[in-house]
Amino acid sequence: MTQPSPPETTPRNFLSADEARATILDAVSTIVGWERVAVRSALGRVLALDVIAPCNVPAHDNSAMDGYAVRAIDLAASGDTALTVVGTAYAGRPFSGIVGAGQAIRIMTGAAIPEGADTIVVQEVTRREDNQVFIPAGQRRGQNLRRAGEDLALGSAALSAGRRCGPAELGLIASLGIAEITVCRRLRVAFFSTGDEIASIGRPLAPGEVYDSNRYTLFGALSRLGCDLIDMGVIADNPAALEAAFSEASQAADVIITSGGVSVGEADFIRDMMMRMGEVSFWKLAIKPGRPMAFGRIGNAMLFGLPGNPVAVLVTFYQFVQDALLKLMGVNPLPPAGLFEASCSDTIRKQPGRCEYIRGRLSRANGQISVAQAGAQGSGILRSMSEADCFIVLPEDCAGVQPGDRVLVQPFDGLV
Ligand SMILES: Nc1nc2c(c(=O)[nH]1)N[C@H]1C(S)=C(S)[C@@H](COP(=O)(O)OP(=O)(O)OC[C@H]3O[C@@H](n4cnc5c(N)ncnc54)[C@H](O)[C@@H]3O)O[C@H]1N2
Ligand code: MOO
Numbered sequence: 001m002t003q004p005s006p007p008e009t010t011p012r013n014f015l016s017a018d019e020a021r022a023t024i025l026d027a028v029s030t031i032v033g034w035e036r037v038a039v040r041s042a043l044g045r046v047l048a049l050d051v052i053a054p055c056n057v058p059a060h061d062n063s064a065m066d067g068y069a070v071r072a073i074d075l076a077a078s079g080d081t082a083l084t085v086v087g088t089a090y091a092g093r094p095f096s097g098i099v100g101a102g103q104a105i106r107i108m109t110g111a112a113i114p115e116g117a118d119t120i121v122v123q124e125v126t127r128r129e130d131n132q133v134f135i136p137a138g139q140r141r142g143q144n145l146r147r148a149g150e151d152l153a154l155g156s157a158a159l160s161a162g163r164r165c166g167p168a169e170l171g172l173i174a175s176l177g178i179a180e181i182t183v184c185r186r187l188r189v190a191f192f193s194t195g196d197e198i199a200s201i202g203r204p205l206a207p208g209e210v211y212d213s214n215r216y217t218l219f220g221a222l223s224r225l226g227c228d229l230i231d232m233g234v235i236a237d238n239p240a241a242l243e244a245a246f247s248e249a250s251q252a253a254d255v256i257i258t259s260g261g262v263s264v265g266e267a268d269f270i271r272d273m274m275m276r277m278g279e280v281s282f283w284k285l286a287i288k289p290g291r292p293m294a295f296g297r298i299g300n301a302m303l304f305g306l307p308g309n310p311v312a313v314l315v316t317f318y319q320f321v322q323d324a325l326l327k328l329m330g331v332n333p334l335p336p337a338g339l340f341e342a343s344c345s346d347t348i349r350k351q352p353g354r355c356e357y358i359r360g361r362l363s364r365a366n367g368q369i370s371v372a373q374a375g376a377q378g379s380g381i382l383r384s385m386s387e388a389d390c391f392i393v394l395p396e397d398c399a400g401v402q403p404g405d406r407v408l409v410q411p412f413d414g415l416v
Helices: 017-027 167-175 214-225 239-252 268-277 310-329 382-387
Strands: 034-038 067-070 081-089 103-107 119-122 127-129 132-135 157-159 180-184 188-194 228-235 255-259 279-284 292-298 301-306 340-344 355-365 368-373 390-394 406-411
Touching: 017 292, 017 310, 067 081, 067 132, 103 132, 157 167, 188 214, 188 239, 214 228, 214 255, 214 310, 228 239, 239 255, 239 268, 239 292, 255 310, 268 279, 268 292, 268 301, 279 301, 292 310, 301 310, 310 355, 310 382, 355 382, 355 406, 368 390, 368 406
Parallel strands: 081 103, 188 228, 188 255, 255 301, 340 368
Antiparallel strands: 034 180, 067 103, 067 119, 081 132, 127 132, 279 292, 292 301, 340 406, 355 368, 355 390, 390 406
16 A cells, blocks of 8 residues: 555645545555455455456347247248247257248247247247248347347456446356355454543443444444454543554554544544554545544554544545545445435525535425435434435535525435
């Protein structure tokens, strides 16, 4: 990996979301290491090598329809042509003879095209009388055939290295008869929460404490990416404990993600410790929520110090960390941001100068997609994050939104 060299920022020089994203992506490169896994275990994994087709798919020319396999040369230009049906071809049980002049074969979808035939006539347009079938004029030579290799040709790259396997990829690999493939090793991510006020679940809260939710949102986000997780719990604002945690994390993991203690407040231990142990820059981002963030490395591990506020954790994770993790995991190209435009049904007040990620809900009426705010937008309010199904992304220069204005929307879920 190249050394990260994030730009310096001052309170007057906030880093834009695009600059932060570009700096982070420049600083990370794919981890080294791969393993062989069975096809099903490849779900969510990233291909380390191209998958080269060891055979044609389909393996043989076959029929796309139930009907009759005929020779186009036998068919009259006008009127019906009577052909003699001399056999049947089923999927998996081919007709082994040759289709001669004036002959036809009854054929089922998926059955191999018998030798001699070059055209499939769908059964609905034909008329059958005993062993004779009448074919109307107007058939096209080669119609309703699926050619050998038309999906995947022998020797071609069926999938490229860098592709993350979803359901379609598993099916594609299986269609080639491949049982095991080579994928990048899993990314190891260590994460912990910081702060004296943060309590682990399972015990009553002492005065001034809050339950640790960040470790659970991060657990969810990281698990969905298929990372190997090293959950290091809650680390108190104590130099010795923090040093031990950062040291252990940097040796065990490719990436360290923390929450809390990156702003200018009382948690200076964490900032000092990050600075002392690694090359870390503290950024003020021109975004809301998620303004303070630390980025750099400790030893060989990349470090993302996310802000403590629970929604700020998720915003910074999805806007900056997730693509970096995907790049480290070997994903290439990275998925598009998935932004589209919708009509906003709310008034949203906003100052220019920072990009805001508003929790929104999409709806559809009369063929129009519109979006509304999903409730209170404070950066500690997880409830609206859970009720939202998208971010409304208001760019830096936006000075507010009126009902009916077009806004950019980033949906949380893709279809596949
Ligand atoms: N004078 C300034 N104060 C603050 C600024 C600033 O620029 N100047 N930025 C504000 C913003 S914006 C954020 S975000 C926070 C981030 O600060 P920290 O990263 O140092 O986070 P903490 O102070 O530790 O915590 C903030 C908030 O979040 C709660 N928290 C922390 N960890 C968890 C957890 N694991 N689970 C649930 N809740 C958590 C914590 O109790 C605080 O309420 O700073 C602002 N202040
Ligand atoms: O920017 Mo802070 O991350 O709003 O809460």
